[in-house]
Amino acid sequence: MRINIYYGGRGIVGDPTNTVISRMQTVLEDLNVKVTRYNLYEERRNISSLANSINDCDGIILAATVEWHGTGGFMAEFLDSLWLYGNKEKIPQIYMCPVVMSTTYGEREGKLNLSQAWEILGGKPCSGICGYVQDTVSFELNNDYAALIEKKTENLYRTISQKTVALPASNQAVRQMVSVGPQIELSPQDAEQLSRYASDDKFVQTQKEDIKELASHFKTLMGNQGVSVEDMLIKDFTDHFKADPAFSSSYSMVIKGIDTPLAIIIKGKELDVHYGNIEKPSVVCRIDKDKLINITAGAETFQRAFMTGEMQVKGEFRELRKLDSLFKFGK
Secondary structure (H helix, E strand, O other), X not given: OEEEEEEOOOOOOOOHHHHHHHHHHHHHHHOOOEEEEEEXXXXXXXXXXXXXXXXXXXXXXXXXXXXXXXXXXXXXXXXXXXXXHOOOOOHHHOEEEEEEEEXXXXXXXXXXXXXXXXXXXXXXXXXXXXXXXXXXHHHHHOHHHHHHHHHHHHHHHHHHHOOOOOOOOHHHHHHHHOOOOOOOOOOHHHHHHHHHHHOOHHHHHHHHHHHHHHHHHHHHHHHHHOOOHHHHHHHHHHHOEOOOOOOEEEEEEEEEOOOOOEEEEEEOOEEEEEEOOOOOOOEEEEEEHHHHHHHHOOOOOHHHHHXXXXXXXXXXXXXXXXXHHHEOOOO
C-alpha cells in the first residue's frame, strides 16, 4: 500500500499539524505502508507538476494549518493543479484523509472544505482529524491525543485496505456540469509534460509572445491575399484533414466574432466543413476567433486550449481529443 502526505503549512516550528502527520507517518510505516511526504512550501515552484505524484498511491493525506483564516495558499494551489492536470481516471480510486489543525479558529471548516474539494474531484474522502491547539508542547506530550491520532490512522489503513464503499455525494455531480478540464483524457506522460510547462513561468510567457506574433503574421497574410477569416478557416480544416476511416463524428464550433457556427462533419474519409447549424452535434466548442486562428496556424492545439479554459466544451470529450489527430495544423 502507498500513501502520500501533502503538507500545506509553512513548516514553522511548533506547527501542530506537523506533530499529527509525523505520528501518522510512523504508525503507517509500522503497518508496512510506503509513505511519501511532500512539503508544499518546499515545492512551491513545482506544485503544478505534483498532480502526477498521486498516480501510484492508494490513499493520500491532505494536511494544513489554520493560522488565521482558511487552510492557506499552498494547499489551494495543489488542489487547483489536481483539478487542471490530475489523472481523472485515477482520482476516483484514491482515498483522502484531511488533517487540519488550528491555532486560532476554523479547523472544522477547513477539514470540511478539503473533503468537499476531494469529492468534487471525484475521489473518496475518509474520516479525518481536526483540532484546536493553544499550547503545542502540551499537545505533543499528551498521551491521550497521541492514542487518538494512532486510532484514526489505523482506521484510515483499514478503510483503504478493505476498499470501503461510500455512498455517492452530491458534490461529485459538479464534475458532470463544469465544462472545463476534468473529463479530458491524458496519458501520464502528457499530464506530466503539461503540468511541468504550466509551472514554468518563463516558458509560458515565451509561448504567449510566440503565439501573438504568429497570429499577427497569419492575419496580415490573409489580409494581403484578400481572403476572409471565415473562408480561411474552412480552407485550413479542409487542407489539413487526416482521415481516420473508422471514425465518424460531428463538431459545432461557436466562434466569438463569427455569427454562424462552423460545422465540421466527419464520416470516415469524408469531410464536410461549412457554416451553419447541425442537429445534435457530438461536440460543441465555444472559442474566441483569435484563439481558433492560433490553432489553425499551428501555434496552439485544441487540447491545450481546452485544458487552459480558453475553449469551453460540451458533449463527447473522447471525440474532442481526436481533433488534434484529425487536423494536423502547422505540420
